[in-house]
Amino acid sequence: MTTRRDLLIIAGGAALLSGCRDEPRRAVSVPDVVVAGTREGLVVLGGPHRRGLGREAVTSADGAAAGALGRDDAGRPALVRLDLATGQLGRPLPLAAGWLPRVITADGANCALTRTAAAARPVARARTTIMVLSGTGQREYDLSGVVEPDAFTQDATGLFVLEWLPSTAPDHYRVRRLDLATGSLEPLLTRDKSPVPAGAEEEMRGDGRQEVLSPDRQVLYTLYTHQPGHLHTRDLLAGRSGGVHAFVHVLHLAQGWAYCLDLPDPFGQGPAEGHALAVSADGQRLAIAHAMAGVVLYADTASLAIDATAAVPAVADSASLAFAPDGRLLLGAGRTVTVLKPGGSVPAGWTVPAPVRGLGVSSDASRVYVGGADEVLWLDAGTGGVRGRAPVAGLTELRHVR
Secondary structure, three states: OOOHHHHHHHHHOHHHHHHOOOOOHHOOHHHHHHHHEEEEEEEEEEOOOOOOEEOOOOOOOOOOOEEEEEEEEOOOOOEEEEEOOOEEEEEEEEEEEEEOEEEOOOOEHHHHHEEOOOOOOOOOEEEEEOOOOEEEEEEEEEOEEEEEEEEEEOEEEEEEEEEEOOOOOOEEEEEEEEEOOOOEEEEEEEEOOOOOOOOOOOEEEOOOEEEEEEEOOOOEEEEEOOOOOEEEEHHHHHOOOOOOEEEEEEEOOOOEEEEEEEOOOOOOOHHHHEEEEOOOOOOOOEEEOOOOOEEEEEEEOOOOOEEEEEEOOOOOEEEEEEEEOOOOEEEEOEEEEEEEOOOOOOOOEEEOOOOOEEEEEEOOOOOEEEEOOEEEEEOOOOOOOEEEEEEEEOEEEEEOOO
């Protein structure tokens, strides 16, 4: 049954749903919960109700929860939280007008909001205000300079942020931890859990292409490309000069340390969209693809070292990666989904109707979801045959499958 609260959150995505007037008449049962990005914002397919969440909605890094702007039962502005797997709505959290959700925890209990929208390059400003909402209340943090929320610590006592420098013309940034009890900004730890000395904090330039969360929700992996002049903390401590074109930034959300896994050439060459990242279902393997170069790298998440390489057909298009629970790796680029067995062999290539815009695998490993041209397809995970499709007007990317 649709409640008034359901209607309040749906209202945030009304423009999106009204742009698909024929879809309710062509109701399609999507077997799993799928989150897709569109030109009008996020939309949720499958589950109890299809919902448009609006342009300002955010999901947790693993796609378990979403936060969207809406109204409470009294009609006041509020943050509405949604469990994406069950469709259950949390109690709306009242907030003043003008706040935008930016980061939400996987359980939906905590959300960081700002008064500025996410941007590849934030605008210059002297100060930043971040609000943190939780079930117990809300608190504002007035911070010097340009500070953007990135991820909560696993225990939600801290918020990892990107501090952009210089504040008058932001062009590079460093990752710091905002202590939510004291309001102070602190440097991260090194991989051996020792404090980073003053002057040795990494300052990054370039594009954060994609982030994925480990299955245990302890580690956030972010793929960065185009890093001219970047120096790792380990290089700064050793007094070495250097610079890399691409790497995976490894941020331990429970222990508070960070490490950069360097990627060799040609990674970082060419458009950022041609690169993609995925973590295996058991959390033990990372895969990084460069579709335009026809290369896939594998890394061990314990040693954080690259230990295998696979050659795949080179495709000059955006890349998408997803691990299946059985260890197979799926690479989408152009109109082809390439299937790699554990060890890197390429047993199959599936052709789809349009260039791939995101991949996901159902929890029972029987279906592979593909973002396409104004639709989401699901394929048989064994044969690649199309088993169903649902229209999604203006689809830009398939984000999550639950």
